[in-house]
Amino acid sequence: MTTTPDLCDTFPNQIKTADPIFRSYGGRDFFGGQIATIKCFEDNSKVREVVKTPGHGKVLVVDGGGSLRRALLGDQLAQQAVSNGWEGILINGCLRDVQIIATLDIGVQALASHPMKTEKRGLGDIDQPVTFAGLTFEPGAWLYADANGIIISEQRLVVS
Secondary structure (H helix, E strand, O other): OHHHHHHHHHOOOOOOEEOOOEEOOOOOOOEEEEEEEEEEEOOOOOHHHHHHOOOOOOEEEEOOOOOOEEEEEEEHHHHHHHHHHHHHHEEEEEEHHHHHHHOOOOOEEEEOOOOOOOOOOOOEEOOOOOOEEOEEOOOEEEEEEEEEEEEOOOOOOOOO
């Protein structure tokens, strides 16, 4: 099995590492894929919209502005992402329904859990570069994550 330390050792000049601020909540220990992004704040309308689309080979990166007041992902949206083939979800913010998300075949990392859902106002941007955790996540770049950390690369590093 490939790990992020293995990828760092093999491709030291092709990767960048995220600040170690995330916790793992999903049922997959290692996940990776091409980055798709959402920028939103305390409104998961765009998350709902994107997880309904095909996500095979992709990781959804959600920049929730680091808010710890609302959950941008819950069990229903996580299950929708699984059903549509998403490899993983990284959230610069919170999620909820952690017991159920832990049983799903998807990698999920977030800052924390919070029981409060978001308001649905339809706000947010899709497929724009987002910056947090010391990195800029560009749509189309590659993300790999596990319990050791999160790395990004402009090139695909692992063929699954």
